[in-house]
Amino acid sequence: MNYTPEGLNLEQLQQQGLFRKERIVESKDGTIINIGGKKLINFCSNDYLGLSSHPDVVRAMQDATIEFGAGSTASPLVCGKTALHLSLEQKLAKVTGRERALILSCGYMANMAIVSSLARNKSQWIFQDKLCHASMVDGSMSSRATLKRYAHADPSALEKLLSQINEEERALVFTESVFSMDGDIAPLSNLSSVCQQYGACLVVDDAHGFGVIGKNGLGGTDYFSLGQNEVPLLMATFGKALGVYGAFIAGPEILIEAFVQRARPYIYSTALPAPIIAAVSAAVDVMQREPEHRTKLASLINYFQSGANSLGIKISNTNTPIQPVILADASRAVRLEHILEENGLLVRAIRPPTVPRNSSRLRITLSASHTTQQIDMLLDVLSLAMPALDISA
């Protein structure tokens, strides 16, 4: 075989600190992860509430496996959708206060489904925050609509773009609620007002907000008290705070029906297996019944931030579990990742193209399963390593 991937230069990627290396996990126990033969404290998972190993969630998955088997065996429109799927969709519609919800195989596919079903021709526009996740960008690239990106978390920049399109043209606007790599919260109320003023449909990707922020932990729309009129489409994933896998889209009946009729990632892909659905359903129940996980997470976020501030460690001040340490240079981020690992801590360096050039970072994530002692260890190592690498406080 002499077919080589065009433009791929592995040596150059290595030199630039941009080479991506897969790491194999041998076992996991709460926040302790056995990876590459080392036992490390995991500070890079999205298991914000620690539900991936909650006994009710694990048991629900085991029980449903015995009842339904391991796989769903077909697309949801053929024979892959069970009564468990329907009841989870109904539960999600109810808790989010939306007319209807639909389960998709994952968040990446859910964003592809939204764009490909709703923005299908050249006279449509897609506006996205500059820091929106790759799945929204990729969805737009598969559509005939024109994509424009607005300055990060800036409703006036969005308004400027919306004011330039003709009245009869349709626009879909995408934002994340909690930005995945920065941890800041989008100004959803203001974005929603601008969208309503121009008749645009706002889509909120709540992957990192659902389960974490808001009075009831129901994410960005809960945090800003925004209903279906203000945020017509809400997408959230099951693989982060809920600790399992998959995603849903919730919104008005007519839009959700459009996904059933048109969304290729829904129609042409095998349904999520029933054991996964049962585990997600149990995780939603735990999230509502046991707010203590969220309360503990909030207190650990405060603990980390005040510790970092008192040690002079420069972090982005977010009140979410995503606490990035921004280091412009990719190689430096990788060096800091290695030092942390040598000291028993797993934090991954995030580099371009995942984040913009010159903004490589360590993406530290906190979980309700962490202890204050584990956070002390992280702070100690950061406070010694950062000056040694000439990364100032």
Ligand SMILES: Cc1ncc(COP(=O)(O)O)c(C=O)c1O
């Ligand atoms: C903001 C955002 N949207 C969508 C996704 C994709 O979700 P999934 O992992 O379920 O495909 C992610 C995952 O990293 C994400 O961070």
